[in-house]
Amino acid sequence: MEEFPMNFVLPEPLNGNLQQVAAKVISDKRIDRHDAEVLYNEAPLGWLASLADTIRRRINGVNTYYNHNFHIEPTNRCVYNCRFCSYNERNSRTVWDYSPEEIGRLAASAPERITEIHVVGGVAPGRGTDYYAGLLREIRRVRPGVHLKAYSAIEISYMAKIDRISLEETLSRLKEAGLDSIPGGGAEIFAEEIREKICPEKDDAETWLKVHETAHRLGIPTNATMLYGHIEHYSHRTDHLQRLRDLQDRTRGFNAFIPLKFKHANNPMREAGEVSVTEDLRNYAVSRIFLDNIPHLKAYWPMIGRDIAQLSQHFGVDDLDGTIHDSTKIYSEAGAEEKNPSMDETALRSLIAGAGYIPVERDSLYRPLNRSEH
Numbered sequence: 158m159e160e161f162p163m164n165f166v167l168p169e170p171l172n173g174n175l176q177q178v179a180a181k182v183i184s185d186k187r188i189d190r191h192d193a194e195v196l197y198n199e200a201p202l203g204w205l206a207s208l209a210d211t212i213r214r215r216i217n218g219v220n221t222y223y224n225h226n227f228h229i230e231p232t233n234r235c236v237y238n239c240r241f242c243s244y245n246e247r248n249s250r251t252v253w254d255y256s257p258e259e260i261g262r263l264a265a266s267a268p269e270r271i272t273e274i275h276v277v278g279g280v281a282p283g284r285g286t287d288y289y290a291g292l293l294r295e296i297r298r299v300r301p302g303v304h305l306k307a308y309s310a311i312e313i314s315y316m317a318k319i320d321r322i323s324l325e326e327t328l329s330r331l332k333e334a335g336l337d338s339i340p341g342g343g344a345e346i347f348a349e350e351i352r353e354k355i356c357p358e359k360d361d362a363e364t365w366l367k368v369h370e371t372a373h374r375l376g377i378p379t380n381a382t383m384l385y386g387h388i389e390h391y392s393h394r395t396d397h398l399q400r401l402r403d404l405q406d407r408t409r410g411f412n413a414f415i416p417l418k419f420k421h422a423n424n425p426m427r428e429a430g431e432v433s434v435t436e437d438l439r440n441y442a443v444s445r446i447f448l449d450n451i452p453h454l455k456a457y458w459p460m461i462g463r464d465i466a467q468l469s470q471h472f473g474v475d476d477l478d479g480t481i482h483d484s485t486k487i488y489s490e491a492g493a494e495e496k497n498p499s500m501d502e503t504a505l506r507s508l509i510a511g512a513g514y515i516p517v518e519r520d521s522l523y524r525p526l527n528r529s530e531h
């Protein structure tokens with residue numbers, strides 16, 4: 158038998174709880190909330206990475222996806238005042254509210270190569286579907302053929318209230334105006350006792366889920382998010398993941414899950430601080446393992462920084478968002494790593510390949526595009 162050097166310390170054997178969870182994951186069985194909390198609380202980080210990577214390879218092989226996209230934030234005026242928000246007019250250093258014509262000009266200025274425009278912003282008072290559908294038509298007019306991923310569930314539910322129409326009618330009008338899919342924002346943390354503290358005026362979890370369920374029924378795919386690392390506990394995260402997994406079992410309409418790290422600059426919750434990088438990685442891994450029915454796990458690189466985004470691929474992440482190309486303010490105002498996020502394709506591909514995965518340019522529905530010159 159080989160001798161180890163005197164100072165070499167063998168890793169502790171896994172405890173029984175972890176062995177049981179690992180046995181489920183490896184034999185392709187679902188883990189439950191209790192199992193997920195065991196992983197959050199007890200799993201050694203390197204071991205957790207291997208487990209998440211097993212699932213990631215089962216679903217996505219060694220591909221890591223990216224796209225050419227462009228972000229537009231129409232306004233930071235907002236009827237709500239979420240305590241974690243560094244972006245709305247009350248907490249931001251600047252206030253903006255683009256006219257439809259300005260938004261058209263912004264869309265027209267986006268690089269030729271983009272395949273997707275992502276539109277999300279504050280919930281400006283009094284605006285209903287006519288206004289939001291008009292923005293979509295204006296973008297469609299100047300950029301026909303580009304996929305329009307637009308409006309959080311919170312914006313959509315507000316439009317429905319202003320117009321006094323159903324969510325189904327609201328979404329149908331938006332779809333008719335060119336909406337292709339819906340981003341995942343506004344989910345925050347579903348647990349009511351936390352929502353009451355961090356975003357008391359905002360729609361509740363049931364409304365968020367209902368918007369997405371209705372969209373799925375109308376054939377509009379969506380994404381889902383979770384704001385983590387503030388005052389929530391692991392049990393709140395597993396409750397959130399469970400509600401998403403349950404909805405996905407019924408509809409299969411979610412494309413991707415995007416954990417969003419709470420950033421503490423310039424908002425009333427700054428005292429909460431920020432969680433560590435290892436906590437970010439742990440959260441990616443547990444999400445990947447638990448959400449066995451949502452195909453993609455996205456790390457939004459401007460928020461966590463390029464190095465952690467690269468590393469996150471070993472913790473289940475298979476999508477690094479895209480080139481972005483805009484002065485996105487939602488996270489930069491909150492102290493995100495990237496102040497004016499934009500990355501060219503060569504840099505994005507090398508970030509992916511540097512961790513040993515294969516960069517694949519995708520469209521908004523995760524179909525490989527095979528148009529790279531690399």
Ligand code: SF4
Pocket residue numbers: 235236237238239242243244245278279280311356359
């Ligand atoms: S998080 Fe969104 S809904 Fe809440 S205050 Fe900020 S912009 Fe408004």
